[in-house]
Amino acid sequence: MxxxxxxxxxxxxxxxxxxxxxxxxxxxxxxxxxxxxxxxxxxxxKNLAVGIVPVDDEGHTFLVGQHRFPFDEYSWEIPEGGGTIGVDARESAARELKEETGLEAGNWQQLLRCDLSNSVSDERSISFLAWGLTQGTASPEPTEELALRRVPLTEAFRMVAAGEIQDALSVLSLQAVQLLHLQGRLPVKCA
Incomplete structure (x- = not known):
């Protein structure tokens, strides 16, 4: 043995x-x-979790709403999904952003890397800030029934603080953006 x-x-x-x-x-x-x-x-x-905080020129972000099977609850989240391991995470994030929202971004900045539940899983994640947005047509997967909300970043920060956004990658990513904002380090087009 x-x-x-x-x-x-x-x-x-x-x-x-x-x-x-x-x-x-x-x-x-x-x-x-x-x-x-x-x-x-x-x-x-078998995939890398990727998330995106898209910010438009007016300081608004986009949240995706969907029913989450494991908790049998509706959830508001940043656009996110699975990226193929070995494929550039930013490419996977761009694909997920377009798929779920129809948005394409001209500018990208990595926000964070984190392990989502390291006591029982090896799920790793990476999230990005995206700006310089252009709107196209969303094309969610057939298993997804998505709603889209455009909200001011301050409203998304409030939703995190109030517990209205509970998805771990969304909470961490939005708090990372809020910290950049408080430190005056957000790109000018996102501030």
């Missing part, structure tokens, strides 16, 4: 218990950091 060390954890055995085109769930028999037998379940994400 080959044992695998993951920091203070020892993996005794692993088996995939579920696999589809987006995720893989693995059950691990482990020795805990205390040396006791235990289990650990992990979710491997």
């Amino acid at each position: 080959t044992l695998e060390k993951r920091g203070p954890w020892t993996v005794m055995s692993s088996r995939h218990v579920y696999d589809n085109r987006w995720i893989r769930v693995t059950h691990h028999e482990v020795l805990t950091p205390a040396g006791e037998p235990g289990i650990y379940g992990t979710i491997h994400y």
Whole structure:
């Protein structure tokens, strides 16, 4: 038996218990950091999460509304989706922005990189600020029923503070934009 060390954890055995085109769930028999037998379940994400905070010349952003199956709740979020691992994240973000909103951006700035739920998954994300927008036609996937809202950035910041936006990548990205704004570091066309 080959044992695998993951920091203070020892993996005794692993088996995939579920696999589809987006995720893989693995059950691990482990020795805990205390040396006791235990289990650990992990979710491997097959895409990079990408998010975009698009800002127009009037200081408004665009939020996407949709029903989220896991919580059985409606959610307002920044435009976001999955990017193919190995493909430039900005290219994936541009595709998602156009798909969900019809918008194309002339300017891009990376906002942040983060791990979304690192206690059980390896899902990584990256988000961008986008400006210099032109409006085209949205083309959501057949599995998406989306609504689009154009709101002042200050309203999006308020929605985060009030808990009306709870999606992690949206909260983090909008707070990153708010911090840039407070520091006077937003690009002139976004301020």
